[in-house]
Amino acid sequence: MKTDNITLKDIAKALNLSYSTVSRALKGSYKISEATQLLVKEYAEAHHYRPNLMAQSLKNQKSRCIGVVLCSIPNNFFAEVISGIESIAYSKDYLLIITQNLESYEREVKNLQNLTWRSVDGLLISLSTETEDVSHFQKLHDQGLPMVFFDRVTNAIPAHQVITDNIGGAYQATRHLIERGYKRIATITSSPFLSITRERLEGYNKALTEAGRHLHGEYIQYCPHGGMIIGEIESALHNLLQLPEPPDALLTASDRITIGSYSLIQRKGLLIPDEIAVAGFSNFNAPELFNPPLTTVRQNAFEMGKLATELLIDQVESKRPVSVFEKKVLPTELIVRSST
The missing domain is CATH 1.10.260.40 (lambda repressor-like DNA-binding domains)
Structure with a gap:
């Protein structure tokens, strides 16, 4: 034998x-x-x-493949999410087909077509910054394809969701800046289409309102492609610094926006935190190595990937159609360093 x-x-x-x-x-x-x-x-x-996975897939009419739809693999946050996804998929003998849309709606639609041609058993989805219409996902949902949305989600489709406590994270960071004595706290965030943008702005505005701060709308700047294009960050930062009363503190809403903003501020010769404090949502390694070390809102991206994959596989392997869906909200952690 x-x-x-x-x-x-x-x-x-x-x-x-x-x-x-x-x-x-x-x-x-x-x-x-x-x-x-x-x-x-x-x-x-x-x-x-x-186990003979090919024989099982033929018998059960399952491919044992999961499609992953996200914006960018090199993105630090999504790299950690993928690690979490893979840890569960590997243990359950599922293969991953990972696509990146590079924040393009058109590319997201095309990638989705490629995944469905390959007969994936289910989808893990984080929407692109350009995605306002989710009908391409709705059609597949109506056909019974299991799907779980994570991080950037939509309420238009009944499905499991795994998200970060975006409201709480932004509230904590903004509240921290207020308590440190900063008066004009601006934010650079992603596309207004995204759920994470709306929720982080809600937390930001909540903290300002509680403190009796009434800042004009120009203190909120958007990056339509989430900071993937450095020119978006340059334009947003320029608009803020050209205000009659420029901000003395900045909250940034993603890895790319945080890193880009920090670098551009230093290239302009501004001192952090003496002239402008910086705090940001971020999952990149070793923020303490920045000079000065960067205050961050840390998200548990690895756990997000794990939870989303567990929910999807449970749905794929369920004997009956799933009609009750869960929304998992993972806590954030504010780590205060010298940049604030």
Whole structure:
């Protein structure tokens, strides 16, 4: 017997059990005693048993592939999300097909077509900054394709969602800046179409309102492509610094906007935090290595990827159509450093 090709029939013969008993034991069926499950699993592990995924997919009409739709793989936040997704997918013997739309609605639609041609079992989706119309996802949802939205979500489609506490994170950061004595707190954020933009602005405005601050709308600047284009950040920062009363503190709403803003401020010769304080949503490594170290709103991107994948696989493997959906909200952590 070749141990690298061991089958369920081989295990059944070796342990003098039926094929169905071995199959159910490996799946952890309640119909099989714990002692038998342990016996089968130990034998399977010792003899390097691996399930025949192709045979299973043909039998169950499943591809055991998950499609991932997101903006940019090199983005620090999404790189961590992908690591979380992969950790669960690998443990469950699912393959990933990852697409990046580079913040383009047109590319998002085309990538979605490519994924469906490959008959993925489900989708993990984070919307592009240009996406206002979600009908391309709605059509697939109506056809019964399981999907979970994460980070950048839509309420137009009934589906599981996994998000960050964007309101709370922005509120904490803005409140911190207020308590440090800053008077004119501006923000540079992403596309107004995105759920994360609306929620982070809600937290920002809530903190200002509670403190009796009434800043004009020009203290809020948008980057239509989430800061992927450095010129967007340059324009937003220029608009803020040209105000009659320029901001003395800045809240930035994503990795790319945070890093870009920090660099541009220093290139302009402005001192952080003496002339302008900076705090930002960020998941890049070692913000303490910035000079001065950067105050950040930390999101648990890895956990977001894990949770979204668990919800999707549960839905894919459910015996009945899922009609009740969950919204998981992960907490943020404000880490105060010298930039504020």
